[in-house]
Amino acid sequence: MNTNRSVRVKDIVEKFQMEVINKGTDYDTEILTITDVNRPGLQFIGFFDYFDPRRLQIIGKSEVTFLRGYSAEERRKRFEDLFCYEIPALVISRNLDVFPECLEMAQKHGRTLLRTKYTSVEFTAMTIDYLNHALAPVITRHGVLVDVYGEGVLIFGDSGIGKSETAIELIKRGHRLVADDAVEITRIGSTLSGTAPELIRNYLEVRGVGVIDVEKLFGVGAVQDSTQIDLVIQFEKWEDDKFYDRLGLDENDTTILDVPVPQITIPVxxxxxxAAIVELAAMNNRQKKHGFNSAREFAAQIDGHIDRVTRENELKNQNP
Structure with a gap:
């Protein structure tokens, strides 16, 4: 699992086409490791308690208007206090003019100074969204990921048990392949998203046939770049002496990247x-998310029937 991911500041600059006003001494190597950003309004009035210098710093119209109320010497002191910390960069939004004192202190302390055309709110939202994806924990698991009726179904099982063959049949039924053999799973918040490594994307291996390009054989509608993982299905060889849940009342979860995901076991x-069983499982899982559980409803009907029969028998015994 890769949880120590980082993004270079220069990559953010290129992605959002930012203007580099001053390159810090570590511009080429400076990285971001957390998704939060900071607007240093409190820092400009001298409050540095709980200040996290690892965050990208952003100032906009509010901060600039506030700083205009200070003399040049006072602004110089405010920016020097900020740049004394090893911040990755200071971003000025709206293409606002740069205070000479800001540029002077950035050059003095070797800090990166950037400017963007976006407003503070726009840039903050875009940056946090980008960092949430770029810094999200990732794990690679051996399995098959398919989108079935809008449900992301991750299929596990021993090699040769029929995962890829099931995926082919699902594709022929109109569902979509996301990944075969290796599935890259990313956690963003409490949601898991799966995709295929770039090298094997859209490819599927079938023993006896070889590797096929699903997109070229079945069309672009047969593949999907990524999907949320809603259900895990474990394929295992049927064992005659093993008990398998016949009602579906047993609800189990598996944990991936500390996120619980519903899991069922299908004996092969x-x-x-x-393929038909996987379709049923996906539809049933979707119904459960919407509050309808067939197994519980069936069990409740059976219990209700037993209760009625019991009461009727008791009445008969009381009034022979």
């Missing part, structure tokens, strides 16, 4: 239509 044996 000759004659079972695995």
């Amino acid at each position: 044996s000759a004659g079972r239509n695995l």
Whole structure:
């Protein structure tokens, strides 16, 4: 699992086409490791408690208007206090003019000074969204990921048990392949998203046939770049002496990147239509998310029937 991810400041500059006003001494190597950004309004009045210098610093119209109320010497002191910290960069929004004192202190302390055309709110939202994805924890698991009726279904199982063959049948039924063999799973907040490594994207291996390009064989509608992971299905060989849940009342979760995901086990044996079972599992999982549980409803009906029969028998016994 890769949880120590980082983004270079220069990559953010290129992505959002920012203007570099001053290159800091570490501009080529400076990295961001957390998703939060900071607007240093409190720091400009001298409050540095709980200040995290690892964050990208952003000032906009409010901060600039506030700083105009100071003399040049006072502004110089405010910017020097900020640049004494090893911040990755200070970004000025709206293409606002740069205070000479700001540029002077940035050059003195070797800090990166940037400018963007976007407003502070726009740039903050775009940057946080970008960092949330770029810095998200990632793990690679062996399996098959398909989108079935809008549900992201991750299929695990031993090699040769039929994962890829099931994926082919699902594709023929109109569903979409996301990844075969290796699935890259990313956690953003409490949501898991899966995709295929770039090198094997849209490819699927079938023993006896070889590797096929699903997009070219079945069309662009047969593949999907990524999907949220909603359900994990574990394929395992059928064991006659093992008990398998027949009602579906047992609800189990598996944990991936500290996020619980519903999991079911499907026993594999000759004659079972695995693609149809996966479709049913996906639809059933979607219904459960919307508050409808067939197994519980069935069990409640059985319990209700037993209660009625019991009461009727008791009445009969009381009034023979």
